[in-house]
Amino acid sequence: MKPTIRKATTQVNQNEGLIFEKSSAGKAAWKLPPLDVPEVDAAKLLGEAERKDLGNMPEVSEIEIIRHFTRLSTWNYAIDLGMYPLGSCTMKYNPRVNEAVARVEGIANGHPYQPEKISQGALYIIKTLSEQLIEITGMDAITLQPAAGAHGEMTGLLMVRAYHQSKGNARKKILIPDSAHGTNPATAAMVNYAVENLKSDSRGMVDIAALASQMNEDVAALMLTNPNTLGVFEQDIHKIADILHAKGGLLYMDGANMNALVGKVRPGDFGVDVMHLNLHKTFSTPHGGGGPGSGPVAIKKGLEPFLPTPVLTTKSDGTLAFDYNRPQSVGRVRAFYGNFGMFVRALAYIQANGPNGLRQTTEDAVLNANYIRKGLIGSYDLPYATPSMHEVVFSDKLQLKKGVRTMDIAKRLIDYGFHPYTTAFPLIVPGALMIEPTESESKEEMDLFIDAMKSIAEEVEEDPQTVLTAPHSTRVSRLDETAAARKPVLRWKPTS
Amino acid sequence: MRYLPKSPADREAMLKAIGLRSVDELFAPIPAEYRLKRDLNIPRQMAESEIVDFFRQRSRENGEGYTSFLGAGAYFHYRPVIIDSLISRGEFLTAYTPYQAEISQGTLQSIFEFQTMIGELTGMEVANASMYDGSTAAAEAVMMAVRLTGRRSVVVARSLHPEYREVLATYATHQGMPLSVADFTDDGRVNLEELEKSMTAETACVIVQSPNFFGTIEDVTAVAEIAHKHGAMLVVSIAEAVSLGIVEPPRQADIIAMEAQSFGVPLGFGGPYCGVIATREKYVRQMPGRLVGQTVDKQGRRGFVLTLATREQHIRRERATSNICTNQALIALMVNIFMNVYGKVGLKELARQNLAKAAYAAAQFGKHGKVLFGSAPRFNEFVVQTSEDPRAINERLLGHKMVGGLPLKRCFPELGNAALWCCTELTTRTAIDTAAGVVAESERSVRSSRAEDVAEVAQ
Numbered sequence: 006m007k008p009t010i011r012k013a014t015t016q017v018n019q020n021e022g023l024i025f026e027k028s029s030a031g032k033a034a035w036k037l038p039p040l041d042v043p044e045v046d047a048a049k050l051l052g053e054a055e056r057k058d059l060g061n062m063p064e065v066s067e068i069e070i071i072r073h074f075t076r077l078s079t080w081n082y083a084i085d086l087g088m089y090p091l092g093s094c095t096m097k098y099n100p101r102v103n104e105a106v107a108r109v110e111g112i113a114n115g116h117p118y119q120p121e122k123i124s125q126g127a128l129y130i131i132k133t134l135s136e137q138l139i140e141i142t143g144m145d146a147i148t149l150q151p152a153a154g155a156h157g158e159m160t161g162l163l164m165v166r167a168y169h170q171s172k173g174n175a176r177k178k179i180l181i182p183d184s185a186h187g188t189n190p191a192t193a194a195m196v197n198y199a200v201e202n203l204k205s206d207s208r209g210m211v212d213i214a215a216l217a218s219q220m221n222e223d224v225a226a227l228m229l230t231n232p233n234t235l236g237v238f239e240q241d242i243h244k245i246a247d248i249l250h251a252k253g254g255l256l257y258m259d260g261a262n263m264n265a266l267v268g269k270v271r272p273g274d275f276g277v278d279v280m281h282l283n284l285h286k287t288f289s290t291p292h293g294g295g296g297p298g299s300g301p302v303a304i305k306k307g308l309e310p311f312l313p314t315p316v317l318t319t320k321s322d323g324t325l326a327f328d329y330n331r332p333q334s335v336g337r338v339r340a341f342y343g344n345f346g347m348f349v350r351a352l353a354y355i356q357a358n359g360p361n362g363l364r365q366t367t368e369d370a371v372l373n374a375n376y377i378r379k380g381l382i383g384s385y386d387l388p389y390a391t392p393s394m395h396e397v398v399f400s401d402k403l404q405l406k407k408g409v410r411t412m413d414i415a416k417r418l419i420d421y422g423f424h425p426y427t428t429a430f431p432l433i434v435p436g437a438l439m440i441e442p443t444e445s446e447s448k449e450e451m452d453l454f455i456d457a458m459k460s461i462a463e464e465v466e467e468d469p470q471t472v473l474t475a476p477h478s479t480r481v482s483r484l485d486e487t488a489a490a491r492k493p494v495l496r497w498k499p500t501s
Numbered sequence: 502m503r504y505l506p507k508s509p510a511d512r513e514a515m516l517k518a519i520g521l522r523s524v525d526e527l528f529a530p531i532p533a534e535y536r537l538k539r540d541l542n543i544p545r546q547m548a549e550s551e552i553v554d555f556f557r558q559r560s561r562e563n564g565e566g567y568t569s570f571l572g573a574g575a576y577f578h579y580r581p582v583i584i585d586s587l588i589s590r591g592e593f594l595t596a597y598t599p600y601q602a603e604i605s606q607g608t609l610q611s612i613f614e615f616q617t618m619i620g621e622l623t624g625m626e627v628a629n630a631s632m633y634d635g636s637t638a639a640a641e642a643v644m645m646a647v648r649l650t651g652r653r654s655v656v657v658a659r660s661l662h663p664e665y666r667e668v669l670a671t672y673a674t675h676q677g678m679p680l681s682v683a684d685f686t687d688d689g690r691v692n693l694e695e696l697e698k699s700m701t702a703e704t705a706c707v708i709v710q711s712p713n714f715f716g717t718i719e720d721v722t723a724v725a726e727i728a729h730k731h732g733a734m735l736v737v738s739i740a741e742a743v744s745l746g747i748v749e750p751p752r753q754a755d756i757i758a759m760e761a762q763s764f765g766v767p768l769g770f771g772g773p774y775c776g777v778i779a780t781r782e783k784y785v786r787q788m789p790g791r792l793v794g795q796t797v798d799k800q801g802r803r804g805f806v807l808t809l810a811t812r813e814q815h816i817r818r819e820r821a822t823s824n825i826c827t828n829q830a831l832i833a834l835m836v837n838i839f840m841n842v843y844g845k846v847g848l849k850e851l852a853r854q855n856l857a858k859a860a861y862a863a864a865q866f867g868k869h870g871k872v873l874f875g876s877a878p879r880f881n882e883f884v885v886q887t888s889e890d891p892r893a894i895n896e897r898l899l900g901h902k903m904v905g906g907l908p909l910k911r912c913f914p915e916l917g918n919a920a921l922w923c924c925t926e927l928t929t930r931t932a933i934d935t936a937a938g939v940v941a942e943s944e945r946s947v948r949s950s951r952a953e954d955v956a957e958v959a960q
C-alpha cells in the first residue's frame with residue numbers, strides 16, 4: 006500500500022550550521038553612533054573588574070543573521086502552517102493585531118517604574134483585562150502577576166496556604182487526580198504541601214466516593230482541571246465542591262482548559278475558589294516556541310487579602326495606582342507586574358471577539374473535537390466513552406498489537422503534514438493520543454487530519470515498519486535522546 | 502467572527518456527521534443549572550481599526566515621548582530592527598515547546614546557540630533555555646543551591662534588587678529556608694564582615710547582585726571566598742546584561758541567575774523578560790528549566806533535542822527540580838539575535854558607551870548633588886543624594902518630558918533624599934545636561950531658602 010499524503014509535499018530546504026561556525030574576526034552587524042560624551046578608560050574606572058575577553062561570542066554580518074534564523078525557522082512546524090492538535094496546549098490562531106498593538110510606542114517602551122501619573126495607559130489595560138477576566142470566570146478578584154500557568158498554580162496555592170493559615174492551620178496536603186498535568190504535583194511540593202493522589206472512576210472523572218473518604222481537615226485543597234485532561238467535564242462538580250467545603254477545604258481549578266467553557270459556564274458559578282488561566286492558551290497569546298505565557302489567578306472574595314503585592318486600585322480622584330500596603334499578602338511572585346505584553350495581546354483578543362465571538366469560539370472548539378472523535382472512532386481505541394468537550398483522548402491499544410505505540414503514530418503524522426497530538430499524558434491512559442484541534446481549524450483541515458490518522462491506522466496493519474521508522478520526510482530522522490541524556494552536550498565548543 | 506474558519510453550512514454538516522441536532526447538545530455534560538444563560542458582560546466585538554485606536558490612545562497615556570533615567574532592573578537599550586523581523590516569523594512565533602524534535606530543529610538549534618552564548622558571557626559551563634525573569638531565576642537558583650548543599654539557610658545581600666528579595670522571600674517562606682540579610686557599606690557593596698558573621702554551618706548559599714541594585718560592582722572574589730570557606734555556594738544575580746560586555750563575569754560563582762532583558766527585549770512595562778540560569782556542568786542535574794542538548798539521528802546527522810527531562814515536572818512530578826513548564830522562549834530568541842548582532846566586539850563597545858555616559862552623568866550630577874558609593878567601580882547606574890526630595894525634582898523634570906531617577910526612600914530610607922539614575926547608550930548628553938541643570942536649580946533654591954531662614958533667625 007502506498008498512502009496518499011494530501012496535505013504535504015517535500016520541498017528543498019536550506020542547510021545551516023551553528024552561527025559560531027560562520028563567525029570570523031572583523032565581521033559585524035552593529036554600528037554605534039559617535040559618543041557625545043568624553044571617552045573613558047575602562048581599566049581606570051573598573052580596575053580588576055574590567056573584562057578583557059568575550060570568549061567565543063560570534064562575529065557575523067546582518068545578512069548572515071537574517072539567513073541563519075530564516076533558515077532555522079523553516080525547520081519548524083507552526084500553527085501558521087497548519088493544524089497543531091497538541092492536546093492541553095490549545096494551539097489556536099494567534100491574531101496579528103495583537104502583535105501590532107503590543108508594539109505601539111508607549112506600550113512597548115513604558116518603564117515599569119515610570120511615575121503612575123504617566124502610566125495610566127498601562128494601568129487602564131491591566132484594570133480592563135482584570136475586570137473582563139473576572140466576568141469571564143465568574144470570580145471576584147484577580148492577579149495578573151504570574152508569568153505562566155505553573156507560576157499561577159504556585160501563586161494560587163500560596164493563597165490557599167495563607168487562607169488556611171489565617172484560620173489557624175495551614176493544613177498538610179493537596180489532593181490531585183491521577184489524570185493531572187505534572188505541574189500540579191510539582192507546584193504543591195514547591196509550596197510545601199504533600200501530594201495525595203485521587204483516583205479517577207470508570208467515567209474518567211473524580212471518584213466521588215474516594216474523594217469523600219480521602220477528604221479531611223488535613224486537606225488544604227483539591228487541584229482539579231475542568232474539563233479534565235481527558236477533555237471530560239466533571240459533571241459532579243457541585244458535589245466535589247460541597248465535599249471539600251464541608252471540611253473547610255478549597256477547590257482549586259487548573260484553568261488550562263478554560264477554552265472549553267468561556268461564554269458557556271463560569272467556574273465561579275460552580276464552586277471554584279481559586280483558579281488560574283493561561284493567557285497563552287485560551288486567550289490566544291503566541292507560544293513562541295515555549296513561551297512567554299501569562300498565568301493570572303482569579304479568586305473568590307475570601308482570598309482577596311492574600312493577593313500578591315502590588316494590587317491595582319482606583320484612587321479617589323479616579324486615577325489608577327498600585328497598592329503596596331497589603332499586610333496579609335503572600336508577597337510578590339515576580340518583579341514588576343507580570344508579563345504585561347501578554348495582557349495587551351489577551352485584551353486585544355477579547356475585544357476582537359466580544360461576547361458572541363467568545364461563545365462561538367468555545368462552541369467551535371468543542372464541535373471540532375467531537376467531529377474528530379466521531380471520525381476516528383473505530384480506527385483507534387477510545388478508553389473513556391464519556392462525552393468530550395474541547396479535546397478527545399484515544400489510546401494506542403489497537404496498534405500496540407503490531408508493536409506500534411502512540412509516539413510512532415505521532416511521528417508518522419509528521420509525514421502527513423501535521424504536528425502530532427500530545428503523547429505524554431494523561432497518565433491514566435496508557436499510550437494516550439490526546440487530540441485538541443481548537444476552534445481555529447476548518448472542516449477541510451480536519452478532514453485531512455482524520456484521513457491521515459485513518460491512513461496511519463491502515464499502515465499499522467499492513468506495513469507497521471513504515472510507521473515504526475517514521476518520520477521519513479524531515480531534515481533529521483528520529484534523534485538519539487538516550488545518548489543526549491547520557492553524555493549531555495549542552496553547548497558548542499570550538500574544535501581547536 | 503473573523504478568526505473562525507467555518508461557514509454556517511460547515512457547522513451544520515459537522516453536527517450532522519456527529520449525529521447531533523444542535524450545538525447545545527455538545528454542552529449537555531455541563532449541569533444545566535450552571536450554564537450561562539446570558540451574554541458575558543464585556544464590550545461588543547470590535548473592528549481591527551477600533552482595537553488599534555484603543556491601544557494608541559493607551560500609549561499616549563503611557564509615557565510616550567518621555568526621556569527616562571530609569572533602570573533598576575529594566576533597561577532602555579537600542580533594539581536592532583532585525584529582532585522583530587525575525588521573531589515575527591510564524592514558524593518561531595506560533596510554535597509550541599519543541600517536544601517533537603524532528604519538526605522543531607529551528608527552535609532547538611537556536612536555544613542551543615543561546616545556551617552557548619550565555620555560557621560564554623557568564624563564564625559558566627552550562628546555561629538553561631530560560632526562566633520567567635531575573636527575580637524568579639534568582640529564587641530558583643537559591644533553591645537549587647539548597648538542593649545541592651543539603652543545607653537550608655540563605656544569606657542575602659541587601660544590595661540585591663528589593664523586588665528580587667521580595668520574590669525570594671515568597672519562594673523561601675514555605676520551603677523552610679530562613680533568610681538573613683547582609684547590609685552594604687559606604688562603598689555600596691555588601692558588608693563583608695557582616696556577611697562573614699551571618700555564615701553558619703547551615704548556610705546553603707550567599708546571593709549577591711553584580712552590578713548590584715545601586716549599579717556598583719561587587720567584590721565577587723571576596724564574597725566567593727567567604728561563601729566557599731563556609732562550605733556554602735555563591736549565587737550571583739545579574740540584572741543588567743550589557744555590563745557583561747565590559748565587566749568581568751562572576752566566574753567564582755557556582756550559579757548565576759540572570760535577567761537578559763537588556764539584550765533586545767522591550768521595556769514593555771515590566772515584561773515579558775528573559776531569566777536564565779547558568780552554572781557548572783557538575784550541577785546540571787539539579788538545574789531547573791528546559792535544556793537543549795546535541796545528539797545525532799539514525800543516519801548520524803547532528804540534531805538537537807530537549808534533554809535531561811527527568812529533572813522536570815512532566816516526568817518527576819512532585820520530585821521535580823521546579824514546576825516550570827512554559828518559559829520565555831521567544832524572548833530568549835530576541836536575546837539570541839541581539840547577541841549575534843553585537844557579538845564579540847560590539848558588546849564591548851556598547852558596554853563602553855554605557856560606561857562613558859554614566860561616568861559623564863555622575864560627574865555632572867556630582868557638581869550639584871552628592872553621588873554616593875563613589876569609591877567602588879560602577880557600570881551604568883549611580884545613586885545621587887539631593888537636598889530636596891527627589892520626587893519633587895522628578896515632578897519638575899516631567900515638565901521637560903523627562904523621567905528622573907528612581908527615588909529610593911521606600912526601600913532604603915537611610916539614604917535620605919536619594920535616587921537611582923541610569924544612563925545607557927541611548928541617553929544623550931543634552932538630556933544629561935538638562936537633568937543635571939534641574940538638580941542644580943533644586944540645590945540652589947534649597948540653599949537660598951536655607952540662607953533666608955538663617956537670615957530670618959538672625960533677625
Ligand SMILES: Cc1ncc(COP(=O)(O)O)c(C=O)c1O
Binds near residue numbers: 155186234259300826
Ligand atoms: C493541564 C495543564 N496544567 C498546567 C499546565 C502548565 O502551564 P504552563 O506551561 O503555562 O506553566 C499545562 C500546560 O502545559 C497544562 O496543560
